Amino acid sequence: MKKILLLFLVLCINIGLFSQSKDTIYYNSKWELANSSNNSYYLIKEGNRKNGAYTTYYITGEIRSNFYCNEINYEDILKSKFDSEYKEYSNNGKTIIQGNYVNGLKDGKWNYFSESGNLTSEEVYEKGILNGMYARYYDNNKLYEKGNMTNGKKNGDWVSKYYDGALKSIYNYKDSLVTPICHICNEYKKCKAVINNPFNKNSIQSDWTCNDTLAYTQIDEGLLVTFNKETKSNFYIDLQVPWKEYDDISFEVTFKNTENSALEYGLVWNENLIENTYNQFMATNESEFIIYNLEDNVYLGNKIEKTESLQLKPGEENILKVTTKGNQVYYSINGDLVDTQKITNFEGSLFKIIVYNNENLDDESIILKNFIFKDTEEYSSVENGLEPGKFEWTGSGSGFYVSNEGYIVTNYHVVENANEVWIKCKQDGIYQKFKAEIIQKDVSNDLALIKITDSAFKTLKEIPYSILSGTSPLGSNVFTLGYPLAYVIGENVKYTSGNISSNCGMYNDITSYQMTVPVQPGNSGGPLFDTNGNIVGVVVAQLNKELYGSENVNYAIKSNIVKNIVDMVPNLTLKKRNTKMNKLTQVEKINLLSDYVVMIQTF
Secondary structure: OHHHHHHHHHHHHHHHHHHHHEEEEEEOOOOOEEEOOEOOEEEEEEOOOOOEEEEEEEOOOOEEEEEEEEEOOOOOHHHOEEEEEEEEEOOOOOEEEEEEEEOOEEOEEEEEEOOOOOEEEEEEEEOOEEEEEEEEEOOOOOEEEEEEEEOOEEEEEEEEEOOOOOEEEEEEEEOOEEEEEEEEEOOOOEEEEEEEEEOOOOOOOOOEEEOOHHHEEEOOOOEEEEEOOOOOOOEEEEEOOOOOOOOOOEEEEEEEEOOOOOOEEEEEEEEEOOOOEEEEEEEEOOOEEEEEEEEOOEEEEEEEEEOOOOOOOOOOEEEEEEEEEOOEEEEEEOOEEEEEEEOOOOOOOEEEEEEEOOOOOOOEEEEEEEEEEEEEEEHHHHHHOOOEOOOOOOEEEEEEEOOOOOEEEEOHHHHOOOOOEEEEEEEOOEEEEEEEEEEEEEHHHOEEEEEEOOOOOOOOOOEOOOEOOOOOOOOOEEEEEEOOOHHHHOOOOEEEEEEEEEOOOHHHOOOEEEEOOOOOOOOOOOEEEOOOOOEEEEEEEEOOHHHHOOOOOEEEEEHHHHHHHHOOOOOOOOOEOOOOHHHOOHHHHHHHHHHHEEEEEEO
16 A cells, blocks of 8 residues: 555656646647637747747647747747747648748748648748748749848839739839730730839839929829919920820720819820821810821811719829721710710820910929830730730620520621630639630521530529510510620620610511610610510610611510521520519619629620
8 A cells, every 4th residue: 555655656757747747738729828728829838948849739738839049938929939840740640831040030042831731822931021022922823923022112113924824914114013015915815014103103104204203293192283473384294105196095084073173174195296287186174085096287176065074173184085986986075975086197105194274374283103004015025025915805795595505595696707705704703714615607698696605604693584486565564684885994794774666677677676775886786675574585686876867766686586596506504583573673684684694705
């Protein structure tokens, strides 16, 4: 009995000694001290170890990290003086961080990995500061972005790429401030050179000059241009932009009203001083826009019209934009298309921002916030030398699903001359783009059936409409959803409504309706819905109002003709969604149907 008691006492003494030399310290997920019942990690403190190797653990017992320390701070472990190699692991044992410390500071290359073992990012440090190459990667190991850090700030060219490895953008930085010129490519490997120049005093400026440096003050919001009664000259800025006459471009400027904005202001483009040629797009505080045209010293007149698109109150902003597509010019204010024009000769390469002085007023002013200029480039040129070239899709239209597998109906003329067809549509609540092919053509009725062939496309679970086989009565309420003038007013779906005004098209064509639903280029191929949200036609054309003097005379192909081309493909799946459209408001119908109307882009 005495031997057993003695053995028990010796054992207790040994356990006590062990407890004093080896304690457990608990931490929460932020490496702050925690208690034993509520923690994420722990470290076993060894009393006889002051320097050397340490190990931390997940609360479930797996190793969290291995590191060396000259001076460890148990109460605030992140302030410890780490040294030599550092490794961190996921709870399945894979390395997720690997790097090196020198005198407590990160130094050299650091790699970061996902829990599956893929490299997610690389960083290079010098004495604890990012200095050198910086890169991040997608989960497929392809590059997401790459650039250079100098003293913790972005510098030089930073390249970003799409998930498939194609070039997405090139931005240039100076001490983490982005310079105005960048290069942006879309998913189709079509690129633009972009100058985005904020005029505020904290931004890096592109190359521009003005005629009077005393007329403006650079403030936080931009350039405050001010005139008084003694000022006789107008104010203008000459912009240095890389434009070639064969390129499609867009040029926009944002103006902000002050308490004393009583001015005429706007853009000058296509200016050639030798030939005395220019075009101007101006706005006034009288709710007017003005278009001036001068070609080879010949005044071609001007257009002055009232518009509701201008914002006139102090503090409100107006964006004036000029966009060219071939020889067609589009003028917009705050995203609203106000006029179009055809220009056959692009003779000038000079661009200006101009503010006309109203000499009758004192202290009149306006703020120039920024200008954005976009020019076209070839993809290979951006990668290899950044030389200007050609850009973007050559045509666009609308379409709609007729099967769950991604079959789409549109007009034949939308895809007639296409070398490539791409579809922009919603999947999983976000817009995505997919490659497509032409499956069937009905040239005489101007219809085409195309199919998304991209393996990334997900089969639709259901479609909320039917294609009707009958004829809609005269006067029926109808509406369309589509993508008109996408290169001017944006690549988001647009809604217009009206009535069936005739059961025949041009020249008594019984395959078409005449309708009062307003349409524009880009609406072609879009669905015509009845009030129950079913397809009654396909938008096809508008009557040329310049040729016939007509107003809002538009046409749609009847849905029974549409069914013929759909029926040419056997075994199409059209799983209907069980939705009672007559129970929905018009807004709810539009929200639902918009996901099944697609934008078609051709190259």
